[in-house]
Amino acid sequence: MSPLIPYGASCLVTGGAGFIGCALAPRLLEYFDQLLVLDNLHPQVHPHGALPAALPEKVHFIQGDVTDRQAWDTLLAEHNPALVVHLAAETGTGQSLTAAHRHAEVNVSGLACMLDAMVRHNKRPQRIVLTSSRAVYGEGAWQGERGIVYPGQRSKAQLEQGQWDFPGLSPLPFAAQHTQPHPSSVYGVTKLAQEQLLAVWGEAMAVETAILRLQNVYGPGQSLANPYTGVVSTFAMLAAAHKSIPVYEDGQITRDFVFIDDVVSALCALIAYPAVPRHPLDVGSGQAVTIAEVAARIARRYGAPAPHITGAFRHGDVRHAACELSPTMAALDWRPQVFLEEGLERFCRWVDQQRKVAF
Numbered sequence: 001m002s003p004l005i006p007y008g009a010s011c012l013v014t015g016g017a018g019f020i021g022c023a024l025a026p027r028l029l030e031y032f033d034q035l036l037v038l039d040n041l042h043p044q045v046h047p048h049g050a051l052p053a054a055l056p057e058k059v060h061f062i063q064g065d066v067t068d069r070q071a072w073d074t075l076l077a078e079h080n081p082a083l084v085v086h087l088a089a090e091t092g093t094g095q096s097l098t099a100a101h102r103h104a105e106v107n108v109s110g111l112a113c114m115l116d117a118m119v120r121h122n123k124r125p126q127r128i129v130l131t132s133s134r135a136v137y138g139e140g141a142w143q144g145e146r147g148i149v150y151p152g153q154r155s156k157a158q159l160e161q162g163q164w165d166f167p168g169l170s171p172l173p174f175a176a177q178h179t180q181p182h183p184s185s186v187y188g189v190t191k192l193a194q195e196q197l198l199a200v201w202g203e204a205m206a207v208e209t210a211i212l213r214l215q216n217v218y219g220p221g222q223s224l225a226n227p228y229t230g231v232v233s234t235f236a237m238l239a240a241a242h243k244s245i246p247v248y249e250d251g252q253i254t255r256d257f258v259f260i261d262d263v264v265s266a267l268c269a270l271i272a273y274p275a276v277p278r279h280p281l282d283v284g285s286g287q288a289v290t291i292a293e294v295a296a297r298i299a300r301r302y303g304a305p306a307p308h309i310t311g312a313f314r315h316g317d318v319r320h321a322a323c324e325l326s327p328t329m330a331a332l333d334w335r336p337q338v339f340l341e342e343g344l345e346r347f348c349r350w351v352d353q354q355r356k357v358a359f
């Protein structure tokens, strides 16, 4: 991050006790005198209700919910953050279908609650950074014989028949500049609503807003207990217990796994960027890999039995997700440094340490 960062002394990270927040905090402390974290220690992410050990002691931690007007009033009565990084969210893609209200309330109303509180207290930060998601694209754009099409959400009937792909079409990588968002999960809808809400509010209030659309983030610090997010951690825990990893659909779902350090460096680049980019920026590794391949690599790492293909499916899961990185690399002078082989090994070594502590 540039030491010329033009922000004031204080930075607020909502949801800062989570995976990305804990990895980002040490970097932010290099540049801000005060780092505030507002987090409700969601039981699904923090099952013991304790602050994560990875959160630096210097952080000023405030336990509170982003949907709680009173929590915002207390925070903003005392503090005036120059930069806000909004990470707090309900993040379960599959879970969001049956917990739609909770996802909408936290992700959409929670953000609106923060923005209203800023107006009430007349405390407008210089910049608000939002971590959005590749989920806003849904199935994204596919190449057909007659051009680009948006096939939309895969239907229940289609999935029940095991028709995983869209016949005659091939997937294209997501790119914020030209892929239209078509979310196919409740979670994706709420992340898109967050983006739009923030952009409209920021424009009217003369607050800079910047959005990163993250692909699947993995790495040390990821929750090993949350069953609703993080396929890499689920796979690692199964393989470490010498179980065969169950793989959904036909194993050919693809994802773009981006290592946590690369997400932190992209966020830092965006935070230090002198003028915010007009469009959201995609952050991934730029490489698509099948879920079967990831499961096989992790199983080999632990000497576990080979993964097995189940043919099961989850509503809201898209078939292919990867992004085109060149616009982000050009805009932020950033590039991913840690690719899958190294990233998985670093992650598995960390999982091994956690298992030693637990047993």
Ligand SMILES: NC(=O)c1ccc[n+]([C@@H]2O[C@H](COP(=O)([O-])OP(=O)(O)OC[C@H]3O[C@@H](n4cnc5c(N)ncnc54)[C@H](O)[C@@H]3O)[C@@H](O)[C@H]2O)c1
Pocket: 014, 015, 016, 017, 018, 019, 020, 021, 038, 039, 040, 041, 042, 043, 045, 046, 064, 065, 066, 067, 086, 087, 088, 089, 090, 091, 106, 110, 131, 132, 133, 134, 213, 214, 215, 216, 217, 218, 223
């Ligand atoms: N991790 C990924 O793969 C990924 C991918 C795309 C986008 N994102 C986005 O990045 C952000 C951070 O993700 P993460 O992986 O660190 O998630 P995480 O679940 O590890 O952390 C989220 C944090 O937010 C807190 N939180 C949840 N609800 C809250 C509420 N109502 N009020 C206050 N705090 C609340 C939780 O306690 C947790 O500490 C989210 O906005 C998510 O949508 C993450």
